[in-house]
Amino acid sequence: MSRTQLRAQLRQARQALTFQQQQLASQRLLKVLLNRPEFLKAKHIAVYLANDGEINPLKIIEAAWEMNKHCYLPVLHPIYHNRLWFLRYRPKTKLAPNRFNILEPTVRTERLKSAWAMDLVLLPLVGFDQYGGRLGMGGGFYDRTFEFIVKNPLKPRPNLVGLAHECQQVDKLPTASWDIPLAGIASDSNYYIAR
Ligand SMILES: Nc1nc2c(c(=O)[nH]1)N(C=O)[C@@H](CNc1ccc(C(=O)N[C@@H](CCC(=O)O)C(=O)O)cc1)CN2
Numbered sequence: 001m002s003r004t005q006l007r008a009q010l011r012q013a014r015q016a017l018t019f020q021q022q023q024l025a026s027q028r029l030l031k032v033l034l035n036r037p038e039f040l041k042a043k044h045i046a047v048y049l050a051n052d053g054e055i056n057p058l059k060i061i062e063a064a065w066e067m068n069k070h071c072y073l074p075v076l077h078p079i080y081h082n083r084l085w086f087l088r089y090r091p092k093t094k095l096a097p098n099r100f101n102i103l104e105p106t107v108r109t110e111r112l113k114s115a116w117a118m119d120l121v122l123l124p125l126v127g128f129d130q131y132g133g134r135l136g137m138g139g140g141f142y143d144r145t146f147e148f149i150v151k152n153p154l155k156p157r158p159n160l161v162g163l164a165h166e167c168q169q170v171d172k173l174p175t176a177s178w179d180i181p182l183a184g185i186a187s188d189s190n191y192y193i194a195r
């Protein structure tokens, strides 16, 4: 199956989850992460606001705030084509929709941070495999943003962990030369360490 076909099929699967299934999944996801040293030791955590049936990290954000961690949201970079910056997300942060209609902090009020300044990045995904393979929405945003991990191994690097519904797992994703592998994937019932 092509990446495009696989993306359509997996997006349909997550969009079909009911409100109750989504609620339960996000509670379980938090429990999975609260057992992980990657989460417990991180101070600066990039996360996202759920869209298109993605597993909802809001409970993780609330738990992180309680633990005095700093949360950040991806913002489409105003100049660098299809790259992300990260803006601090606090309870009072003002949000506005981007061109995909996903809310993001307004650049005027919150400070920008570069990708390498994160300790942990919790990535949205459409599909994943046990090898750390990730299929996203198709914009290449995360791959471009984190290509420095491969290009410049001496830079500090965040831990990249995908968040997923169990139904988004596939045996083996087709790999592309620009793919940046995940270190792990947290789902509603498991934590997968990439093999
Ligand atoms: N929640 C969330 N935030 C995110 C991402 C994501 O995957 N999920 N991104 C990860 O890269 C970036 C945005 N990338 C995205 C790429 C495509 C679509 C999307 O919905 N595409 C529609 C067409 C929308 C349109 O063009 O108006 C589609 O394919 O149906 C959304 C986000 C940054 N923020």
Ligand SMILES: Nc1ncnc2c1ncn2[C@@H]1O[C@H](COP(=O)(O)OP(=O)(O)OP(=O)(O)O)[C@@H](O)[C@H]1O
Pocket (backbone or CB within 6 Å): 003, 134, 135, 136, 137, 138, 139, 140, 141, 142, 143, 144, 147, 176, 178, 179
């Ligand atoms: N590091 C890069 N440099 C240049 N182009 C890239 C890079 N990474 C990805 N791309 C381009 O972006 C396009 C989309 O890539 P891909 O389908 O892997 O996105 P994705 O990982 O599913 O999306 P996202 O990360 O936004 O959720 C590809 O056509 C690819 O050519």
